Amino acid sequence: MTEKLKLTFPHPPARPQDKPDFSSIVTPPAGALGVPPPDLRAEESQDYANGLIRVLDNAGEAVGPWADYVAGMDRNALLLGLRDMLKMRAVDKRLLNAQRQGKTSFYLQCTGEEAIGCGFQRQLEKGDMNFPTYRQQTLLIAADYPLKDLMGQIYSNECDPLEGRQLPIMHSSRDYGFFSISGNLGTQYIQAVGWAMANALSGDGKIAAGWIGDGATASNDFHSALLSASVYRPPVILNIVNNQWAISTYTGVATGGSRTYAARARGYGIPALRVDGNDYLAVTAVSKWAIDRARKGFGPVAIEWFTYRVAAHSTSDDPSAYRPKDEARAWPLGDPVERLKQHLILRGDWSEERHTQAEAELLDEVTAVQKEVETHGTFVNPKPISPATIFKGVYAEMPEHLHRQRQEMGY
Amino acid sequence: MTRMTMIEALRDAMDVKLNDDPKVLVFGEDVGYFGGVFRCTAGLQAKYGEERVFDTPINESAIVGMAVGMAAQGMRPCVEMQFADYVYPAYDQITQEAARLRHRSNEMFTCPLVIRMPTGGGIFGGQTHSQSPEALFTHVAGLKVVMPSTPYDAKGLLIAAIEDPDPVIFFEPKRLYNGPFYGDHSGKSVGWAQHPAGEVPEGHYTVEIGKADIRRAGSDVTILAYGTMVYIAEAAVEKCGIDTEIIDLRSLLPLDLETIKASVEKTGRCVMIHEATRTSGFGAELIAEVQEACFWHLKSPIQRVAGWDAPYPHATEWDYFPGPERVIRALQKTMED
Ligand SMILES: Cc1ncc(C[n+]2csc(CCOP(=O)(O)OP(=O)(O)O)c2C)c(N)n1
Numbered sequence A: 001m002t003e004k005l006k007l008t009f010p011h012p013p014a015r016p017q018d019k020p021d022f023s024s025i026v027t028p029p030a031g032a033l034g035v036p037p038p039d040l041r042a043e044e045s046q047d048y049a050n051g052l053i054r055v056l057d058n059a060g061e062a063v064g065p066w067a068d069y070v071a072g073m074d075r076n077a078l079l080l081g082l083r084d085m086l087k088m089r090a091v092d093k094r095l096l097n098a099q100r101q102g103k104t105s106f107y108l109q110c111t112g113e114e115a116i117g118c119g120f121q122r123q124l125e126k127g128d129m130n131f132p133t134y135r136q137q138t139l140l141i142a143a144d145y146p147l148k149d150l151m152g153q154i155y156s157n158e159c160d161p162l163e164g165r166q167l168p169i170m171h172s173s174r175d176y177g178f179f180s181i182s183g184n185l186g187t188q189y190i191q192a193v194g195w196a197m198a199n200a201l202s203g204d205g206k207i208a209a210g211w212i213g214d215g216a217t218a219s220n221d222f223h224s225a226l227l228s229a230s231v232y233r234p235p236v237i238l239n240i241v242n243n244q245w246a247i248s249t250y251t252g253v254a255t256g257g258s259r260t261y262a263a264r265a266r267g268y269g270i271p272a273l274r275v276d277g278n279d280y281l282a283v284t285a286v287s288k289w290a291i292d293r294a295r296k297g298f299g300p301v302a303i304e305w306f307t308y309r310v311a312a313h314s315t316s317d318d319p320s321a322y323r324p325k326d327e328a329r330a331w332p333l334g335d336p337v338e339r340l341k342q343h344l345i346l347r348g349d350w351s352e353e354r355h356t357q358a359e360a361e362l363l364d365e366v367t368a369v370q371k372e373v374e375t376h377g378t379f380v381n382p383k384p385i386s387p388a389t390i391f392k393g394v395y396a397e398m399p400e401h402l403h404r405q406r407q408e409m410g411y
Numbered sequence B: 001m002t003r004m005t006m007i008e009a010l011r012d013a014m015d016v017k018l019n020d021d022p023k024v025l026v027f028g029e030d031v032g033y034f035g036g037v038f039r040c041t042a043g044l045q046a047k048y049g050e051e052r053v054f055d056t057p058i059n060e061s062a063i064v065g066m067a068v069g070m071a072a073q074g075m076r077p078c079v080e081m082q083f084a085d086y087v088y089p090a091y092d093q094i095t096q097e098a099a100r101l102r103h104r105s106n107e108m109f110t111c112p113l114v115i116r117m118p119t120g121g122g123i124f125g126g127q128t129h130s131q132s133p134e135a136l137f138t139h140v141a142g143l144k145v146v147m148p149s150t151p152y153d154a155k156g157l158l159i160a161a162i163e164d165p166d167p168v169i170f171f172e173p174k175r176l177y178n179g180p181f182y183g184d185h186s187g188k189s190v191g192w193a194q195h196p197a198g199e200v201p202e203g204h205y206t207v208e209i210g211k212a213d214i215r216r217a218g219s220d221v222t223i224l225a226y227g228t229m230v231y232i233a234e235a236a237v238e239k240c241g242i243d244t245e246i247i248d249l250r251s252l253l254p255l256d257l258e259t260i261k262a263s264v265e266k267t268g269r270c271v272m273i274h275e276a277t278r279t280s281g282f283g284a285e286l287i288a289e290v291q292e293a294c295f296w297h298l299k300s301p302i303q304r305v306a307g308w309d310a311p312y313p314h315a316t317e318w319d320y321f322p323g324p325e326r327v328i329r330a331l332q333k334t335m336e337d
């Protein structure tokens, strides 16, 4: 008789009753990895795909070749980065609160992941296009997208550029390089490849950036994107935000036997790097390198941003049911805001007092816009959007049957 | 008898079958440890172990593809799509593989699997948490398609679906998970504990796939509905007072034409309602069947109330949702002639 074979079922290091345990996560010292040449090939990227690019060390010092790579960046750029992240936190805080008060149906935070989108966006140029997921509101903040539009979308009121069509957080802004978000995971990733192919074909000098969560790397479209990008080599950056969780599902269910997500991209023939996503300097340096490379025509590159989803998946989720309550605090790569703050203080460019003051100022600024936007209607005090918007934009020209239905509706 | 929510009744059905039959497996996204985003599988992994109840990668085509492979060998997978709106990556595996495996292999391989999915709107979910794609499956030969509207039917139909020798698409109207919904979204909601249809027997029982349920007897008009719309129909009838027979189809494929025919022959009038978009919706099929079967008994044109032919909106959800007012207008229209 043959032995019954055993299947494997990946488990997170800790469940609610356990102590957080990140002992299996290897954090190489900051500065350990060099800056590769811009024409880096997949087969040469093994160390980058399996390692972890870090710039800020535990003391807050910027060290190593990647620090040198961005040494020319002036202090204002870093202060701006800190400001972007603080603004993002203030927006998330206020809008989460609004949902709790019933003023909007839904919200979702990006706490802990602020450095990634904020740092990346500041390296893009106008005309480049992001293909984001619902957790990249950071891209909008760092693109200086008007807060009134951003919040209008959350309240589905007349300030909403999408006129209430989409679930809150499913933004869309062509002018600010933010492709229309789909609720269906993964779809945007392959579209980013197509957009970048169009950039190359039209010769407009612009690039595209795809974004995907660790969980959604399991989708067919993730694999389609890597393969297509590997075949045609368009100017696209394929970002993977590995925040360890996909709702309640541990990231190991998506990595399987692969060592890292970056390694998986390498398997498709795309050079790949893995980066400490909670290190604003590392994010900035690697983004700059990747964007520069893509624009110069060296083809696609994949970046795994290693981070941790501090908040609940969304306002519909309670993570205490599947992970330890204090897991975020045990995350070995710290908090992106705290780390950049520490670095700036160390450089003599910042202080605790200025930080506290900046936080308060930004919260005031955000709150003021929020109050104004709320006067245009919230869920508790609605100012209805015209039902005619239901039929507007289904087609370029409204077919007869939709005219009839709109009439039947009474608008 | 105990009263249960529809969520509890579905869980109980899976519990009964996991216990009965070692070949039954339950899996999907967030289904294992956590027990599903709607909690339908809560506690099942702890009770039956990871080999029977487990989490999957976020890939619907993988979930159904694995289930097809398992089912072909005689396992009985009951898998979950987190929302019906996310079934599309699995459409190939469902419609081209699961649906046709029996026929194309001349019954050498079969595919006894269940694909559960929350469907329908009414929860401010926007265009990707509100869809009603049932017609995309009734159009495919080889699939059975069911949609319960009560906890009792949910449990009985799910057990029947798991025991069925063919693939069953099992739609769960998410607006009914915790209680009936009569179309008044601002009014206070009643839970299943306060409703007689929340009574669910313990242990094993089935509700036959292919049998409709007459929810209200009436003499002047027949309403054909399923899922959430059964309650919208009840609310409309109560308000307008037209003596209406309400049929809850429960099973769209196979369809209980006999019950429908008997009712329409009696009333001579028919209103078909569904949440799904109108054009090429399941209502088109229903109306065609009724027209063919009952033409000489009809006193007025059959009316259709359905979702507008547009993506499901967020802010204007209640202008989109076909509520009692639209059903009343359709009922009145059938009575004009
Ligand atoms: C095709 C599809 N399947 C399932 C879902 C439901 N869903 C929404 S978010 C999510 C988890 C995604 O996790 P991840 O990709 O890691 O992103 P994160 O939320 O961590 O940013 C799931 C399963 C979906 N939106 N689309």
Ligand SMILES: [Mg+2]
Pocket (backbone or CB within 6 Å): A213, A214, A215, A241, A242, A243, A244, A245, A246, A247, A309
């Ligand atoms: Mg994730």
